[in-house]
Amino acid sequence: MCDDVLSETDEVLTLPDVAELLGVPVTRVHQMLRDDLLLAVRRDKIAVIPSTFFVADEENVGKQRVLKQLPGLIAVLRDGGYSHAEALRWMYEEDPSLPGRPVDALHTHSAREVVRRAQALAL
Structure with a gap:
């Protein structure tokens, strides 16, 4: 978790909101943060996660899932x-x-290009 480096206009979700969104216990969200599957910032002293990290889960109506490429992108950057x-x-x-x-x-269809660019930055 880090200080808030996002724009004030970037929508964020609290950890309990993320847990509800994903249909998992909040302890699982904490574990996802420890495992660098997600990233969070502190906004007004509260841990929050950007809402752009999630998309609708077609298999579970009403739930969302983490963007497919996000954990890999975080790993490459880290x-x-x-x-x-x-x-x-x-x-x-x-x-x-x-x-x-x-x-x-x-x-978008450019997700792999984003990961490729992140890999190039690491070289």
């Missing part, structure tokens, strides 16, 4: 020496060649 804050900054920084931000591109 292995490349990025701190949690630096990884989040990179994911949320505008990149006109994508277009948009890497975190938004994870929701």
